[in-house]
Amino acid sequence: MYRSKTRHLAGLLPLALTGGAQADFFQDSHASLQLRNFYFDRDFTSGPGQSQAQEWAQGFILRMNSGFTEGAVGFALDAQGMTGFKLDSGAGRSGTGLLPLNTANGQPGDEYAELGLTAKARYGASELHIGTLQPMLPVILAVPSRLFPPTFRGTYLRSQEIDRLTLHAGHIERINLRNSTNTESMRISSPNRRFNSAAESNAFDFVGADYGFSERLTGSYYHARLSNLYQQHYAGLVHHLPLGGGKLKTDLRYFDSRKDGAAKAGNVDNRTYNAMFTYQRLGHSLGMGYMQLTGATALPYLAGTDVNVNTEGALTSEFVNPNERVWQLRYDYDFAALGVPGLRAMWRYIKGEQIQLPGAGDSAQERERGLELSYVVQSGRFSGLGLRVRQASNRNDFSREFNETRVNIDYTLALW
Numbered sequence: 001m002y003r004s005k006t007r008h009l010a011g012l013l014p015l016a017l018t019g020g021a022q023a024d025f026f027q028d029s030h031a032s033l034q035l036r037n038f039y040f041d042r043d044f045t046s047g048p049g050q051s052q053a054q055e056w057a058q059g060f061i062l063r064m065n066s067g068f069t070e071g072a073v074g075f076a077l078d079a080q081g082m083t084g085f086k087l088d089s090g091a092g093r094s095g096t097g098l099l100p101l102n103t104a105n106g107q108p109g110d111e112y113a114e115l116g117l118t119a120k121a122r123y124g125a126s127e128l129h130i131g132t133l134q135p136m137l138p139v140i141l142a143v144p145s146r147l148f149p150p151t152f153r154g155t156y157l158r159s160q161e162i163d164r165l166t167l168h169a170g171h172i173e174r175i176n177l178r179n180s181t182n183t184e185s186m187r188i189s190s191p192n193r194r195f196n197s198a199a200e201s202n203a204f205d206f207v208g209a210d211y212g213f214s215e216r217l218t219g220s221y222y223h224a225r226l227s228n229l230y231q232q233h234y235a236g237l238v239h240h241l242p243l244g245g246g247k248l249k250t251d252l253r254y255f256d257s258r259k260d261g262a263a264k265a266g267n268v269d270n271r272t273y274n275a276m277f278t279y280q281r282l283g284h285s286l287g288m289g290y291m292q293l294t295g296a297t298a299l300p301y302l303a304g305t306d307v308n309v310n311t312e313g314a315l316t317s318e319f320v321n322p323n324e325r326v327w328q329l330r331y332d333y334d335f336a337a338l339g340v341p342g343l344r345a346m347w348r349y350i351k352g353e354q355i356q357l358p359g360a361g362d363s364a365q366e367r368e369r370g371l372e373l374s375y376v377v378q379s380g381r382f383s384g385l386g387l388r389v390r391q392a393s394n395r396n397d398f399s400r401e402f403n404e405t406r407v408n409i410d411y412t413l414a415l416w
Helices: 002-016 020-027
Strands: 030-044 052-065 073-088 111-123 126-133 151-159 165-176 204-212 217-226 230-243 246-259 269-281 284-294 325-334 343-355 364-376 386-396 402-414
Touching (some): 073 126, 126 165
Antiparallel strands (some): 030 052, 111 126, 151 165, 230 246, 269 284, 284 325, 325 343, 364 386
């Protein structure tokens, strides 16, 4: 079904590439090459098994995007090629997610590559995408947390026909994991034995809306369904309030998740409440957050993606275990206030309590302390070159404890 749709839409492109339409298709095109160097080191401080997961890899992401043809309906085509190379790894240090892994012998792959094509059609302020997708939505968050982001195969419609309102709808059939070259069925994320991780589905459907009530207040609602595994409602509000020479940001998020159909992953019964309050003034940002999970299970989300809660960006855990209560304190500083634009620092402490997991009792805890320093070159020959160093430690009552360091260098070249 997917292949026939893609061939049909792509097959219409030559019919539209005449005269000025052809000029728009090619003249409005652009391409870029992103160089991404990633070092990952997870040092386990407790428990049996592999003592360290440490790998270093180099990635290249080539993106080519055509312009839209003229006419009531415009057509376009996107292509994305990703290839990664091992710089350092080994059987005793593999499994970071940077490189493919041979589970039989623990050996990492030396290189891997994949190609994604997306056919697009535009009518007015609405766009239809068919093919390779990388959604960044509250219910399906394809964050590039390793060398490459996960990608999906499916159909996605985005419409902005109504002022201040953006509508979303999509159907996903397959996922290509961040360190894989093959598409596969989708699963529910199941660390700490939360759900049946072997259960699969080939249908993830979602609809959603984002609405700007004012310049200061934005609201969102989404509904998602991973067929025969879970269904989920999401609501969010973001508000900015000028206060005392600075700005107070309020970020509220709510998930209501239940089992779906045959419930192949087991019972799903969760409500998650998120609140994050961040005060920004000059170069300083101080944030305090709280999250509470209720119901019989953890918060479900797609395996291979990130979960859209206020602990996003945490390195060692997502803090969405059953019954978990999570407190967070975060401080950011932008050195542009001191005349050094592009330099930023962050410190964060997150603590989860009252976790209920098999074999961990009724009151387990977990903690993460994290530091981050990043710099982006602002001008000159290497303008846009970014360096990011992150370090975090995880301590908990139910699994192995570890310290983690990530270093990545990113640079994007505009080809045309």
